[in-house]
Amino acid sequence: MTDTQWPVWEVFVQANPGIPHKHAGSVHAPDAEMALQNARDVYSRRSEGMNIWVVPANAITASSPEDQGSFFEPSNDKPYRHPTFYKIPEGVKYL
Amino acid sequence: MNLQQAKFEYLLRLGDSSLIIGHRLSEWCGHGPILEEDLAMINIALDFVGNTSELLKYAGQLEDKGRDEDELAYMRDEREFRNLLITEQPNGDFAFTIARQFLFDTYMFFLYEGLKASKDETIAAIAAKSHKEITYHLRHTSEWMYRLGDGTAESHDRLQSAVNDLWMFTAELFDMDEVDALLIKEGVAPDLNNIKTEWETRVNEVFAKATLQLPTTTFKQKGSREGKHTEHLGFLLAEMQYLHRAYPGAKW
Amino acid sequence: MEDAKKLEAFEAKINSGVKIEPKDWMPEAYRKQLVRMMSQHAHSEIVGMLPEGNWITRAPNLRRKAILLAKVQDEGGHGLYLYSAAETLGVDRTELLEQLHTGKAKYSSIFNYPTLTWADIGAIGWLVDGAAIMNQTALARGSYGPYSRAMVRICKEESFHNRQGYEIMMQLAQGTPEQKAMAQDALNRWWWPAVMMLGPSDDNSPNSEQLMRWKVKMESNDAIRERFIDRTVPQAEFIGLTVPDKDLKFDEETGHYTHGKINWDEFFDVIKGNGPCNAKRLKDRIDADKNGKWVREAAVAYAAKRVKEKEIA
Ligand SMILES: [Fe+2]
Ligand SMILES: [Fe+2]
Ligand SMILES: [Fe+2]
Secondary structure: OOOOOOOEEEEEEEOOOOOOOEEEEEEEOOOHHHHHHHHHHHHOOOOOOOEEEEEEHHHOOOOOHHHHHHHHHHHHHOHHHOHHHOOOOOOOOOO | OOHHHHHHHHHHHHHHHHHHHHHHHHOOOOOOOOHHHHHHHHHHHHHHHHHHHHHHHHHHHHHOOOOOHHHHHHHOOHHHOOOOHHHHOOOOOHHHHHHHHHHHHHHHHHHHHHHOOOOOHHHHHHHHHHHHHHHHHHHHHHHHHHHHHOOOHHHHHHHHHHHHHHHHHOHHHHOOOHHHHHHHHOOOOOOHHHHHHHHHHHHHHHHHHOOOOOOOOOOOOOOHHHOOOOOHHHHHHHHHHHHHHHOOOOOO | OOHHHHHHHHHHHHHOOOOEOOOOOOOHHHHHHHHHHHHHHHHHHHHHHHHHHOOHHHOOOHHHHHHHHHHHHHHHHHHHHHHHHHHOOOOOHHHHHHHHHOOOOOOOHHHHOOOOOHHHHHHHHHHHHHHHHHHHHHHOOOOEHHHHHHHHHHHHHHHHHHHHHHHHHHHHHOOOHHHHHHHHHHHHHHHHHHHHOOOOOOOOOHHHHHHHHOOOOOOOHHHHHHHHHHHHHHHHHHOOOOOOOOOOEEEOOOOEEEOOOOOHHHHHHHHHHHOOOHHHHHHHHHHHHHHHHHHHHHHHHHHHHHHHHHHHO
16 A cells, blocks of 8 residues: 555635635545544634535636636626616615 | 542542643654644643643642642652553554543543533533533544554554553543542532443444454553552653752742 | 746736736746745744654643643644645645655754753744744745745744743743753854854845745845844843844944854754754654554545445445
8 A cells, every 4th residue: 555645635614604614725634524623623723713614625626727818807898797887876875 | 538628639630630641642742643633633632731720720729738730730749640540651653542542532521521510610610611622532533443443454453452452441440439429429520330331332332333342351450549550650750740840939 | 828928927927916826827947946945844844843842741831831732733734734835836745755754855954953951942932933934924925825825824823932932031031040041041052043044145146036036035034134133132132131142233324233153054064964953853754754654544544445335335
């Protein structure tokens, strides 16, 4: 058997109730349960978290830098998606 | 023996066990089998140091002779220590450390569950806080029991022999004397006979899942209640207490 | 896009303060330098656990024991973050550790000095972490995203390291005559290694200009060293300890201290492997790795069995 440092898992921590999980870093672990425990031991030493997700790093598919133009620029010319696009006369409330 | 004295003695037993096993774990610092586990063991050790401080501090208050937690931890001799013999056994390999920790964690888990209901409010509060920590320790060591027990042939053999070697120290966990009798009567401490049943059930479950054989050792070594320790404790204390004792009265 | 154009875009990005991310195009020299720096830094953190770990079992009271354990644990965490950052560039932690164990990779020279007394624990937190923080706050502004993010996290954790070290020194300096002597002795032994650990003068090194432009290096070693000395000398004076440099002078004109001659021969000698603890530190790491092999393998074997069970079910 070849010795390794175990596969990499990405760790996402929810710092407070009601807010999204945020990427905290990664840990090495042989399986999901140990990944969860290692994530707890590494990333919540200063009460940073209340919930943790661990995901095998190789299960994550990321968009590539070359995709940036075709993925994200098309939304730049759609200012009508933003509320500031619309002029509302002063005095009109609750809009 | 009055209630106060019994509580003092009991708190030394709890506090010393936490102190000594935490000390053993801290010896791993920087030498663990993988970085993540190094951090995990230090977390557990830290919980024990915190738990020790609370227990010995309260012991000192009850004794009322002006001894604080450091005085109790650093200025007593071997024969005055009340930690369980299992806690002072040297680390050995990782299998030995895990087996020692698992057997003790399981004991502490059920014991502190009982202590949460103690009529002594301070003990109940310390137990409630610690129980959350121990719940995690036990989860961690149990998972390692499965992985080492049912991992490779080598890990299985190492863990089985560790368990075999440690078994003679397990009977002592449930030893009771007049201190326990009084505290059980007063609702301060749980009956260790009940803890024993729960301990055995859990240990059996974990051993089965870890494909371990229950050791057949019949010899039972005891003595910590009277401060009769194995030879290992003296060396541990010599190291732990040396600086504190070398400069009497100094502040650090 | 040919490389020249890519390079131009890459440098423009860095100039405008945008971080470089793992999948982005980067010059080979940039990648190499970063892997080297991050892994060296990671190695330093985990080797750095050893000299301080040396005193955990002898800490003089329970409070100090808890603080030291937590501090050394943090250093392990820092190593972990930094190995992860290095791994984003396609190297494996297994490989990086192999380089450490075979002596191919270096780590900070400072950890090859022995911790002889409890005051050394104070001196390390105060001086070594103090010097490291100067360096790390600069690196947190670096251009490589994962490295910079790891540094931000590390800097947040570091601030207590520095303080606990100074607190130890202060307590000793205010203590019995023996304790004060212990503190002064530790300062005497750790001062120069701490001043040296920030690295030799790099003003005329050929790589320096490029690394600065790429925001891999943020400041010259001498600039960081000057700041470290400027901040630390008054801290020593405040607790009545003497910095062991008879040529140390405050220059009213520049507002900085000028220091005596640094013994760079010693520095390079320690880097080469001839420090008092090089062999011991490396052996400890190698032993931990060797003794952990069967443990790591067991966990992998267990996981494989569970996967198989699932497939059958
Ligand atoms: Fe450091
Ligand atoms: Fe660090
Ligand atoms: Fe540090």
